[in-house]
Amino acid sequence: MISVTILGAGNVATHLFKAFVKAEDVSIKQWFNRSIDAIRSYKNEVEIIDDLSQLKEADLYILAVSDDAISELSSKLPFENRLVVHTSGSASAYDIDKKHKRGVFYPLQTFSKAAKMDFANVPICIEAIDKPSYPLLKTIALSLGSPTKRINSDQRRVLHLAAVFVNNFTNQIYRIGHEITESEGAEFDILKPLILETAKKIQDMSPYKAQTGPAKRNDKKTIKKQLKSLENNTHHQDIYKLLTASIQKTHGRKKL
Amino acid sequence: MISVTILGAGNVATHLFKAFVKAEDVSIKQWFNRSIDAIRSYKNEVEIIDDLSQLKEADLYILAVSDDAISELSSKLPFENRLVVHTSGSASAYDIDKKHKRGVFYPLQTFSKAAKMDFANVPICIEAIDKPSYPLLKTIALSLGSPTKRINSDQRRVLHLAAVFVNNFTNQIYRIGHEITESEGAEFDILKPLILETAKKIQDMSPYKAQTGPAKRNDKKTIKKQLKSLENNTHHQDIYKLLTASIQKTHGRKKL
Ligand SMILES: NC(=O)c1ccc[n+]([C@@H]2O[C@H](COP(=O)([O-])OP(=O)(O)OC[C@H]3O[C@@H](n4cnc5c(N)ncnc54)[C@H](OP(=O)(O)O)[C@@H]3O)[C@@H](O)[C@H]2O)c1
Ligand SMILES: NC(=O)c1ccc[n+]([C@@H]2O[C@H](COP(=O)([O-])OP(=O)(O)OC[C@H]3O[C@@H](n4cnc5c(N)ncnc54)[C@H](OP(=O)(O)O)[C@@H]3O)[C@@H](O)[C@H]2O)c1
Numbered sequence: 425m426i427s428v429t430i431l432g433a434g435n436v437a438t439h440l441f442k443a444f445v446k447a448e449d450v451s452i453k454q455w456f457n458r459s460i461d462a463i464r465s466y467k468n469e470v471e472i473i474d475d476l477s478q479l480k481e482a483d484l485y486i487l488a489v490s491d492d493a494i495s496e497l498s499s500k501l502p503f504e505n506r507l508v509v510h511t512s513g514s515a516s517a518y519d520i521d522k523k524h525k526r527g528v529f530y531p532l533q534t535f536s537k538a539a540k541m542d543f544a545n546v547p548i549c550i551e552a553i554d555k556p557s558y559p560l561l562k563t564i565a566l567s568l569g570s571p572t573k574r575i576n577s578d579q580r581r582v583l584h585l586a587a588v589f590v591n592n593f594t595n596q597i598y599r600i601g602h603e604i605t606e607s608e609g610a611e612f613d614i615l616k617p618l619i620l621e622t623a624k625k626i627q628d629m630s631p632y633k634a635q636t637g638p639a640k641r642n643d644k645k646t647i648k649k650q651l652k653s654l655e656n657n658t659h660h661q662d663i664y665k666l667l668t669a670s671i672q673k674t675h676g677r678k679k680l
Numbered sequence: 681m682i683s684v685t686i687l688g689a690g691n692v693a694t695h696l697f698k699a700f701v702k703a704e705d706v707s708i709k710q711w712f713n714r715s716i717d718a719i720r721s722y723k724n725e726v727e728i729i730d731d732l733s734q735l736k737e738a739d740l741y742i743l744a745v746s747d748d749a750i751s752e753l754s755s756k757l758p759f760e761n762r763l764v765v766h767t768s769g770s771a772s773a774y775d776i777d778k779k780h781k782r783g784v785f786y787p788l789q790t791f792s793k794a795a796k797m798d799f800a801n802v803p804i805c806i807e808a809i810d811k812p813s814y815p816l817l818k819t820i821a822l823s824l825g826s827p828t829k830r831i832n833s834d835q836r837r838v839l840h841l842a843a844v845f846v847n848n849f850t851n852q853i854y855r856i857g858h859e860i861t862e863s864e865g866a867e868f869d870i871l872k873p874l875i876l877e878t879a880k881k882i883q884d885m886s887p888y889k890a891q892t893g894p895a896k897r898n899d900k901k902t903i904k905k906q907l908k909s910l911e912n913n914t915h916h917q918d919i920y921k922l923l924t925a926s927i928q929k930t931h932g933r934k935k936l
Contacts, residue, residue, distance in 0.1 A: 491902075514894075514902050533874055534892060539881060545873040573870055582864040583871070585906050586857040590871050591878045592893035593923040594850050599887035599930055601842040608838040614829055615839070615846050616883055617801040618789055622847045623879035625795060627872055631855035636790060637848035638770075646747075646770050650841050659926065666922055667849040670915065674855055 426564060427453040429482040431497065433462035435535040436511050437488035443543045445469065447567040453482040477502055484509065484564060486529060491515045498524060507557050513584030517553045517577060525554035527561055530580060531570070534591050543568040549575045549583060600660055632674065639671035682820060683709040685738040687753065689718035691791040692767050693744035699799045701725065703823040709738040733758055740765065740820060742785060747771045754780060763813050769840030773809045773833060781810035783817055786836060787826070790847050799824040805831045805839060856916055888930065895927035 428450055430437050437457075444452050452470050457463050460474040473479070479502060487494055487510045494510045501508065504523035513530050520526040528551035535541060548565035550572055552558035558574065565572040575583070598619060602612045625634045638646040647668060654661040684706055686693050693713075700708050708726050713719050716730040729735070735758060743750055743766045750766045757764065760779035769786050776782040784807040791797060804821035806828055808814035814830065821828040831839070854875060858868045881890045894902040903924060910917040 491899075514905070532870060534877055534881065534890075536881070536885075536890070536892070539885070541877075545877060547870045547873060549870070571870075573867075575866070578864065579866045581905075581909065582861060582866045585909060586860045586866070586868075586871055587874055588893055588895075588906065589853050589860065589920075590857040590875050592891065592895060592927065593919075594853050594875070594878050595882070595887050595891050596895075596923055596927050596930065597845050597850050597853065598882050599891070600926070601846040602887055604842045604845065605838060608834065610831070610835045610838045610842070611829075612842075614788060614803045614805070614827075615842055617803060618843055619846050619850070619882065620879050621790055621797075621801060622850050623876050625790065625792070626851070626854050626875065629792075629795070631851050631858055634790075634792070635848065635851050635855070636792070637844055639844075639848060639852075643747075649770070649837075650844065653837065653841060659929065663849075663922055663926060664845075666919055667852055670856070670919060671848065671852050673915065674852065 426450045426484070426560065426567075427482040428484045428486060428564065429453045429456065429479065431456045431485060431487050432489035433457035433459075434488065434490075435537050436531065437486075438537055439535050439541050440486060440488060440511075440531075441466070441470070443541075443568045447569075449567040450564060453480055454478075476500055479503070481506070483507065483560065486511060487520070491519075495519045495521070507554065507560065509561065513549075513580060513587060517551055525557050527552040527554060527557055528580065529561060529565070530584075532583060532587060543570045547571045547573055549573050549580055551575055551577065551580060597663075600663065604660065635671060635675065637671075639668040640675050642672065682706045682740070682816065682823070683738040684740045684742060684820065685709045685712065685735065687712045687741060687743050688745035689713035689715075690744065690746075691793050692787065693742075694793055695791050695797050696742060696744060696767075696787075697722070697726070699797075699824045703825075705823040706820055709736055710734075732756055735759070737762070739763065739816065742767060743776070747775075751775045751777070763810065763816065765817065769805075769836060769843060773807055781813055783808045783810060783813055784836065785817060785821070786840075788839060788843060799826045803827045803829055805829050805836055807831055807833065807836060853919075856919065860916065891927060891931065893927075895924040896931050898928065 430441055444450050454471045454473055455463050456473050463472045485508045491512050494515050499521040508520055508524040509527040509529040511529055517526050517528050530549040531546045532549055533546040548570045550561045562572050601615055605612045686697055700706050710727045710729055711719050712729050719728045741764045747768045750771050755777040764776050764780040765783040765785040767785055773782050773784050786805040787802045788805055789802040804826045806817045818828050857871055861868045
């Protein structure tokens with residue numbers, strides 16, 4: 425049985441806790457958070473603590489805390505030479521104090537406390553600065569039912585950047601769809617099946633092949649009409665122009 | 681039994697044909713395409729024709745042809761005073777020749793011939809210039825198992841614009857995610873669960889609430905690092921800047 429201690433009580437920590445509870449080969453040793461209130465409701469399921477000096481020995485310590493807190497928290501841990509990882513896409517593995525065996529356990533997903541998560545849909549990107557620790561980290565990820573991928577810091581940096589595009593920027597595009605429809609007496613809800621289908625389509629088809637629409641077809645009449653109807657919102661108009669030009673660049677059409 | 685004739689043999693026509701074959705209350709009278717080759721393989725399932733003079737009487741004629749062809753094709757139809765609709769999000773209902781009863785039957789989805797489509801996920805936006813035809817159009821949409829929505833031309837224009845954002849622009853963002861990962865030795869595939877989850881999340885949560893990430897948190901350090909790693913692609917950098925600013929505008933942060 426592998427023992428794991430979780431530090432932090434945010435989105436990632438909470439989902440990791442729930443997933444580890446179900447995992448067969450892993451037991452949760454302790455759950456630390458600087459403010460105990462956030463985890464008090466779990467006190468019957470696990471030992472909860474808010475004092476680092478109470479930390480017991482475990483095979484792995486997962487720092488699922490804000491990027492900025494990783495460095496300080498790791499240096500305050502009252503032990504050395506044990507395996508300590510963070511869960512960040514952007515923080516360096518070297519942010520962890522060098523007295524520890526260091527690694528990264530980056531779940532490439534978007535977590536909110538409210539939304540359920542099946543870890544089969546959470547690829548775990550593993551980096552082991554302490555190379556002999558890699559198999560243990562992989563075993564733990566597999567025990568969650570997650571696909572795993574061994575990556576280096578450069579690849580993680582790239583994946584996190586791409587994740588900002590496909591998650592945050594895509595979500596903002598949805599938001600603009602929301603603004604456009606609701607401001608003109610149409611309903612955003614009616615777009616939801618299209619949004620889901622657009623995401624499903626590229627699961628087995630490249631986004632290049634999946635593209636359709638006025639920009640790809642170079643349908644100047646429609647593009648002009650749509651730009652005109654965005655006249656009152658230059659901000660939306662700028663995004664329309666830039667992404668239309670981007671599609672045309674990708675598909676070898678002339679610029680607007 | 682309602683009789684329907686389909687004109688055109690592209691993505692939309694083909695999916696409509698397959699869905700009508702399964703619909704209980706609708707029979708397909710004929711399938712027309714100017715080039716018969718595109719529909720020859722269906723000749724045992726339906727009467728196929730490539731000559732407009734062979735068109736028989738039907739309760740509804742669906743012009744699922746390129747936007748630019750709607751006007752001409754509708755005027756060439758050798759009858760009048762029958763119900764004729766097109767399937768376009770952007771063409772006017774008045775593009776259909778005025779000798780007909782006119783309407784629009786706009787499926788708000790993205791179709792490719794290759795990908796399967798469950799019409800339960802295809803909201804049909806109905807517009808009836810000939811008002812008494814509305815109930816028939818609604819019945820036909822329901823027979824496909826589709827949700828339906830009665831809309832006017834302004835709402836359809838807005839929905840089509842919003843669809844360009846959430847479908848074409850989102851897909852282009854996926855494409856950029858593809859370019860960023862593959863150009864740096866990471867794999868696009870690992871982003872697919874995140875892409876799906878991002879689309880699923882807003883099925884019951886507003887995109888406003890669903891937003892996370894460096895722009896929303898105003899995490900200047902990460903934004904600066906990511907802009908730097910896009911240095912070699914000013915085009916991607918411009919999109920990063922504009923969408924980051926857009927998120928900050930939505931969530932009340934200062935501009936970059
Ligand atoms: N959310 C995601 O979708 C996601 C996905 C992949 C990776 N990540 C990464 O996972 C990590 C955690 O993200 P999250 O979304 O779970 O964050 P979060 O919900 O904001 O939670 C942050 C946690 O860090 C704790 N914390 C903050 N500063 C601290 C300090 N100085 N000392 C000790 N604890 C401190 C907070 O404690 P309090 O409860 O006392 O405030 C809280 O429990 C980050 O590195 C993030 O980049 C997040
Ligand atoms: N694809 C989508 O995701 C989607 C979604 C919603 C609405 N729509 C709308 O649905 C309609 C059809 O789109 P689509 O994607 O199915 O198009 P498509 O795959 O490009 O097919 C176009 C069809 O129109 C026919 N056609 C073109 N010019 C013609 C002419 N002058 N006379 C007669 N037939 C002509 C073509 O005949 P040939 O086979 O002989 O070339 C072809 O069968 C358009 O109004 C489009 O805006 C499309």
